[in-house]
Each structure stands twice: as structure tokens, then as C-alpha cells.
Amino acid sequence: MEDYLNTALNAYRGFWQYLVYDISHQGLQSAFWRLMVLSVGVWLLEIAFPWRKAQGMFRKDFWLDAFYVIFNSFLFPLMLFAALSSVAEAVLRGNLAVLGITIQPLVMVVDWPNWLQLVALLVLTDFIQWNVHRLLHRVPWLWQFHKIHHSVKAMGFAAHLRFHPMELVFYSSLQYLPLALISFKVSDVFLLQIFTLTIGHLNHANLSLQYGPLKYVLNNPAMHIWHHAHQQPQRYGVNFGITLSLWDYLFGTAYIPQNGRDEPLGFSGDENFPTGFWQQLLYPFRKA
Numbered sequence: 001m002e003d004y005l006n007t008a009l010n011a012y013r014g015f016w017q018y019l020v021y022d023i024s025h026q027g028l029q030s031a032f033w034r035l036m037v038l039s040v041g042v043w044l045l046e047i048a049f050p051w052r053k054a055q056g057m058f059r060k061d062f063w064l065d066a067f068y069v070i071f072n073s074f075l076f077p078l079m080l081f082a083a084l085s086s087v088a089e090a091v092l093r094g095n096l097a098v099l100g101i102t103i104q105p106l107v108m109v110v111d112w113p114n115w116l117q118l119v120a121l122l123v124l125t126d127f128i129q130w131n132v133h134r135l136l137h138r139v140p141w142l143w144q145f146h147k148i149h150h151s152v153k154a155m156g157f158a159a160h161l162r163f164h165p166m167e168l169v170f171y172s173s174l175q176y177l178p179l180a181l182i183s184f185k186v187s188d189v190f191l192l193q194i195f196t197l198t199i200g201h202l203n204h205a206n207l208s209l210q211y212g213p214l215k216y217v218l219n220n221p222a223m224h225i226w227h228h229a230h231q232q233p234q235r236y237g238v239n240f241g242i243t244l245s246l247w248d249y250l251f252g253t254a255y256i257p258q259n260g261r262d263e264p265l266g267f268s269g270d271e272n273f274p275t276g277f278w279q280q281l282l283y284p285f286r287k288a
């Protein structure tokens, strides 16, 4: 028990030190400044080249979503997630060790060139995330958490990080084992983080982008708007892609019937969904 407490405290200390170090350093290595520069950059693009011309600079829920961006990127990890995930990892490894099992990588990709490992890491994590995203829509209690992301009524870049912080727990715990089984030895993972953050922001941005033939590989605003459409052609939704659109095309869940620029967004019953941050956070627990 004491060990787990120490693990939690060390994780807090570690994350806090990381955050202070990160914010006081500038440039591409800083996750905080990266997020700020990228967010302001995409916002300026939205203002200069809006897809929905009538949508204001400060759309509905702009500030709520801006708070979600900070909360899910820095405050929640600082408050809970860093400690929680280190303890969970220690418990998992501890329990497996009791059973005589140690987590050993099965696949070694350490010999691959770094760029190829980065691509492999992107493809693997994105495929896992695509599956987790489908679960969020299919499993009723998970859907209660995911409703926050789908309660957006006017789309803009910051809606990317408008989600219940428990989603971070779902995604990372389901990602943990498959990633632990593959031994990556990558450097410059921050390049991958910049890439996925950029695509995610753009998917939600008020921009008319489709990337030409690359649309079959990369998720984009023209496609992702249909994921948020109020009217869904299939019960559990369509276009589950996170960074890559590839999986939706491969597994038959891609759907772009027409230009979705003015498509009404949300889900049935969203008129009763809470509008405040804390009420939204409590919503799935009340529902249960």
C-alpha cells in the first residue's frame, strides 16, 4: 500500500516538475507552447478562411471548450491522471508478477529506422484508438461519457479536446498492453504528438479541408463533421477515425453523403444535456 502511495506521490511530483520545466522552456519541445501556438494558429485560419461564414470568431461554447483544452491537457493529468496511471501500472505489473508473468515485449522493432517506427507507432495507436472510439459509441455506459464530445452544437478547433477526462483513462488503459508488447525505441515522439494534435484540431476546425486523395488516409473536417451530425445513418454512428480515416474506409464505416457544412450537430435528447463544465463532468455518474 505504502509503495503505491509513494508511486502516486512520485508521479505527482514528476508531473508537476515536468509541467514547470515544460512551460518555462520554449520551442517545439514544450507541449504547453506547442498546444498554444497550434490552437491560436488554427483559430486564426478559421477567422481568415471560415467554412461556415456566419459562424462568429467566438462560436457557441468557445470558452467552455477552451477550458476543456487546458483541463484535459494539463489540469486533469496534474490532479489525478499522472498518479492514477502510475499506480494502475504498478498494480498491474505487481499482480502479474504474483502470477509469475512479466510483461515482455513480443515484437521488437527497435532496429527499424526512427521515421519508420514513428509511422508504425502512429498506425498502431490510431487503430487501437479507432476501436476504443467505436466502443465509446456502442457500450451504453461509455456513451454517457462520450456524450460531452458530441454535445458540440457549433463546430470549431477547440471542440477537439472537449471530452470527459475519463476518456483519457479509457484510451490509455486499453492502449497500455498492446503497446507494452511491442518494443519501440523511438526518439522525437513529440513530432508524432504535433502531427496528431494538428490533425485533431483541423478535424474540428471551421475550415473547408479535404486533402485531395489523402482524404482516404487522413481524417479531415469534411469527414469528421458527419461523425458529429445529429442525424446518423447507422445506429452507432459513422466516421470513427481519430487521426487516420483509413480504418473507416477499410471497415465500411466511412460516410460523406454530401457537403456537411451546415449539418445540424449533436445527438437525440441533447436539449436536456447540461451546459456547464462541472455538471457535464458529473453527468455520466448521475446517469449511472
Ligand SMILES: [Zn+2]
Pocket (backbone or CB within 6 Å): 133, 137, 146, 149, 150, 227
Ligand atoms: Zn464519437
Ligand SMILES: [Zn+2]
Pocket (backbone or CB within 6 Å): 149, 159, 160, 204, 224, 227, 228
Ligand atoms: Zn469530434
